[in-house]
Amino acid sequence: MPLPAVDIEVKRLPHGEGLPLPGYATEGAAGMDVVSAEDVTIDSMARHAVATGLALAIPAGYEVQVRPRSGLALKHGITLPNTPGTIDSDYRGELKVILINLGAAPFEIRRGDRIAQLVVAPVQTGRMVEVDVLDETARGAGGFGSTGFRMEGATS
Numbered sequence: 001m002p003l004p005a006v007d008i009e010v011k012r013l014p015h016g017e018g019l020p021l022p023g024y025a026t027e028g029a030a031g032m033d034v035v036s037a038e039d040v041t042i043d044s045m046a047r048h049a050v051a052t053g054l055a056l057a058i059p060a061g062y063e064v065q066v067r068p069r070s071g072l073a074l075k076h077g078i079t080l081p082n083t084p085g086t087i088d089s090d091y092r093g094e095l096k097v098i099l100i101n102l103g104a105a106p107f108e109i110r111r112g113d114r115i116a117q118l119v120v121a122p123v124q125t126g127r128m129v130e131v132d133v134l135d136e137t138a139r140g141a142g143g144f145g146s147t148g149f150r151m152e153g154a155t156s
């Protein structure tokens, strides 16, 4: 059973009139597909902040993450350079989807095309507590590949 849905207020901007609101394609989908409010062609290796014609009021304590659609990524090299894009609960401007075309061919987007998906997530805030000494761990300062690449015992 999914958790109860969180209500997210959505306001249509003039250029968002007539478009479907973001929605889940299936019952178990994690992300709501969001559509483009504009016709635009993104050249190979170019990027564009695609208008959605929507502005949101996300309840405090939540965020919306903007994620790529894997079909567009695999077939056309269309992804988000900032994935997951972060929509703050206090942002009231237009939701935009920053797309980058990593494919070789220009990619044509038509108004109404599904371009990305929106995942609603709770936000755990933190607080920085300054100290002089940190506790010791097995990893220590090792990072950036310090534990190697293959699992011990892997045959291929």
Ligand SMILES: O=c1ccn([C@H]2C[C@H](O)[C@@H](COP(=O)(O)OP(=O)(O)OP(=O)(O)O)O2)c(=O)[nH]1
Residues within 6 Å of the ligand: 066, 082, 085, 086, 087, 088, 089, 091, 094, 095, 096, 097, 098
């Ligand atoms: O893919 C995205 C990412 C962000 N935003 C909007 C909503 C978000 O709340 C705001 C700021 O985003 P972020 O904090 O990632 O950008 P920034 O470069 O840090 O800008 P700012 O200084 O406005 O926080 O921009 C979008 O519409 N789409």
Ligand SMILES: [Mg+2]
Residues within 6 Å of the ligand: none
């Ligand atoms: Mg910011």
